[in-house]
Amino acid sequence: MQETYSISELGKEFGITTRAIRFYEDKELLSPTRQGGRRIYSRADRTRLKLLLRGKRLGWPLEEIKSVLNMYDAGDGELDQLQYTAKKIEQRRQQLLRQKQDINAALADLDRIQNRCVSHMATLNSCNDNHSSQNHQSQKETSS
DNA sequence: ATTCTCACA
Protein backbone atom coordinates (compact mmCIF):
# COMPACT_ATOMS: atom_id res chain seq x y z
CA MET A 1 0.00 0.00 0.00
CA GLN A 2 1.55 3.25 -1.15
CA GLU A 3 1.27 6.44 0.83
CA THR A 4 0.82 8.85 -2.05
CA TYR A 5 -1.13 8.79 -5.29
CA SER A 6 -1.28 10.73 -8.51
CA ILE A 7 -4.53 12.09 -9.82
CA SER A 8 -4.67 9.52 -12.59
CA GLU A 9 -4.08 6.67 -10.15
CA LEU A 10 -7.04 7.80 -8.07
CA GLY A 11 -9.18 8.29 -11.13
CA LYS A 12 -8.42 4.79 -12.29
CA GLU A 13 -8.96 3.28 -8.86
CA PHE A 14 -12.37 4.87 -8.35
CA GLY A 15 -13.51 4.84 -11.92
CA ILE A 16 -13.85 8.60 -12.28
CA THR A 17 -12.15 11.09 -14.56
CA THR A 18 -9.27 13.29 -13.50
CA ARG A 19 -11.47 16.18 -14.51
CA ALA A 20 -13.99 15.18 -11.87
CA ILE A 21 -11.28 14.98 -9.20
CA ARG A 22 -10.05 18.46 -10.07
CA PHE A 23 -13.64 19.59 -10.02
CA TYR A 24 -14.03 18.37 -6.44
CA GLU A 25 -10.88 20.19 -5.50
CA ASP A 26 -12.22 23.35 -7.06
CA LYS A 27 -15.30 22.93 -4.87
CA GLU A 28 -12.99 22.57 -1.86
CA LEU A 29 -13.81 18.97 -1.04
CA LEU A 30 -10.23 17.90 -1.69
CA SER A 31 -6.93 19.65 -0.99
CA PRO A 32 -3.95 17.62 -2.18
CA THR A 33 -0.42 18.91 -1.69
CA ARG A 34 1.66 19.87 -4.70
CA GLN A 35 5.05 19.01 -6.04
CA GLY A 36 5.81 21.56 -8.68
CA GLY A 37 2.29 21.94 -9.88
CA ARG A 38 1.54 18.26 -9.71
CA ARG A 39 -1.08 17.07 -7.25
CA ILE A 40 0.03 14.59 -4.61
CA TYR A 41 -2.73 12.75 -2.78
CA SER A 42 -2.10 11.29 0.69
CA ARG A 43 -3.92 8.28 2.07
CA ALA A 44 -6.11 10.72 3.98
CA ASP A 45 -6.97 12.43 0.69
CA ARG A 46 -7.78 9.07 -0.81
CA THR A 47 -10.06 8.19 2.10
CA ARG A 48 -11.74 11.55 1.76
CA LEU A 49 -12.39 10.92 -1.90
CA LYS A 50 -13.79 7.50 -1.13
CA LEU A 51 -16.18 8.96 1.43
CA LEU A 52 -17.11 11.71 -1.00
CA LEU A 53 -18.07 9.16 -3.63
CA ARG A 54 -20.07 7.14 -1.17
CA GLY A 55 -22.01 10.25 -0.18
CA LYS A 56 -22.63 10.97 -3.84
CA ARG A 57 -23.97 7.48 -4.42
CA LEU A 58 -26.42 8.01 -1.60
CA GLY A 59 -27.62 11.13 -3.33
CA TRP A 60 -26.14 13.91 -1.26
CA PRO A 61 -25.28 17.19 -2.91
CA LEU A 62 -21.56 18.05 -2.84
CA GLU A 63 -22.21 20.87 -0.40
CA GLU A 64 -23.62 18.46 2.16
CA ILE A 65 -20.78 16.04 1.67
CA LYS A 66 -18.35 18.88 2.12
CA SER A 67 -19.77 19.95 5.46
CA VAL A 68 -19.82 16.39 6.80
CA LEU A 69 -16.28 15.76 5.59
CA ASN A 70 -15.00 18.97 7.09
CA MET A 71 -16.57 18.24 10.44
CA TYR A 72 -14.99 14.83 10.37
CA ASP A 73 -11.41 16.04 10.21
CA ALA A 74 -11.97 19.36 11.92
CA GLY A 75 -12.10 17.09 14.95
CA ASP A 76 -15.33 18.60 16.11
CA GLY A 77 -16.88 16.76 18.99
CA GLU A 78 -17.51 13.21 17.93
CA LEU A 79 -20.99 13.48 19.33
CA ASP A 80 -21.65 16.57 17.21
CA GLN A 81 -20.47 14.78 14.09
CA LEU A 82 -22.65 11.78 14.69
CA GLN A 83 -25.69 13.86 15.52
CA TYR A 84 -25.21 16.00 12.44
CA THR A 85 -24.68 13.00 10.18
CA ALA A 86 -27.66 11.17 11.64
CA LYS A 87 -29.81 14.21 10.98
CA LYS A 88 -28.64 14.38 7.38
CA ILE A 89 -29.41 10.70 6.92
CA GLU A 90 -32.90 11.17 8.24
CA GLN A 91 -33.45 14.16 5.98
CA ARG A 92 -32.31 12.18 2.98
CA ARG A 93 -34.63 9.34 3.93
CA GLN A 94 -37.60 11.67 4.10
CA GLN A 95 -36.68 13.20 0.77
CA LEU A 96 -36.53 9.79 -0.89
CA LEU A 97 -39.85 8.82 0.65
CA ARG A 98 -41.48 11.96 -0.75
CA GLN A 99 -40.07 11.16 -4.18
CA LYS A 100 -41.39 7.64 -3.87
CA GLN A 101 -44.90 9.01 -3.20
CA ASP A 102 -44.63 11.34 -6.19
CA ILE A 103 -43.59 8.46 -8.41
CA ASN A 104 -46.46 6.31 -7.21
CA ALA A 105 -48.90 9.15 -7.86
CA ALA A 106 -47.51 9.64 -11.36
CA LEU A 107 -47.72 5.92 -12.03
CA ALA A 108 -51.34 5.85 -10.90
CA ASP A 109 -52.11 8.78 -13.20
CA LEU A 110 -50.51 6.99 -16.11
CA ASP A 111 -52.69 3.97 -15.38
CA ARG A 112 -55.87 6.02 -15.56
CA ILE A 113 -54.89 7.80 -18.74
CA GLN A 114 -53.74 4.62 -20.38
CA ASN A 115 -56.99 2.89 -19.52
CA ARG A 116 -58.95 5.70 -21.16
CA CYS A 117 -56.75 5.45 -24.25
CA VAL A 118 -57.16 1.74 -24.55
CA SER A 119 -60.90 1.74 -24.06
CA HIS A 120 -61.26 4.59 -26.51
CA MET A 121 -59.29 2.65 -29.08
CA ALA A 122 -61.59 -0.29 -28.47
CA THR A 123 -64.62 1.79 -29.38
CA LEU A 124 -62.91 3.08 -32.52
CA ASN A 125 -61.97 -0.43 -33.56
CA SER A 126 -65.50 -1.72 -33.13
CA CYS A 127 -66.65 1.21 -35.25
CA ASN A 128 -64.20 0.19 -37.95
CA ASP A 129 -65.27 -3.41 -37.75
CA ASN A 130 -68.82 -2.38 -38.52
CA HIS A 131 -67.74 -0.86 -41.81
CA SER A 132 -64.71 -2.96 -42.60
CA SER A 133 -66.61 -5.56 -44.59
CA GLN A 134 -67.59 -2.84 -47.04
CA ASN A 135 -64.18 -1.12 -47.14
CA HIS A 136 -62.12 -4.24 -47.18
CA GLN A 137 -62.64 -4.98 -50.85
CA SER A 138 -61.91 -1.49 -52.12
CA GLN A 139 -58.71 -1.29 -50.00
CA LYS A 140 -57.42 -4.48 -51.55
CA GLU A 141 -58.09 -3.17 -55.02
CA THR A 142 -56.31 0.13 -54.50
CA SER A 143 -53.30 -1.48 -52.89
CA SER A 144 -52.69 -3.92 -55.74
C1' DA B 1 1.04 12.47 -18.51
C1' DT B 2 -0.48 16.79 -16.07
C1' DT B 3 -1.89 21.72 -15.52
C1' DC B 4 -5.18 25.62 -16.34
C1' DT B 5 -9.07 28.20 -18.36
C1' DC B 6 -13.31 28.99 -21.08
C1' DA B 7 -17.31 27.38 -22.72
C1' DC B 8 -21.44 24.53 -22.34
C1' DA B 9 -25.44 21.49 -20.78
Added chain:
DNA sequence: TGTGAGAA
Protein backbone atom coordinates in the same frame (compact mmCIF):
# COMPACT_ATOMS: atom_id res chain seq x y z
C1' DT C 1 -22.45 18.19 -11.50
C1' DG C 2 -19.69 17.67 -14.32
C1' DT C 3 -17.49 17.29 -19.66
C1' DG C 4 -14.75 18.87 -23.82
C1' DA C 5 -11.31 21.57 -26.20
C1' DG C 6 -7.09 23.84 -26.54
C1' DA C 7 -2.63 25.55 -24.98
C1' DA C 8 1.45 25.12 -22.07
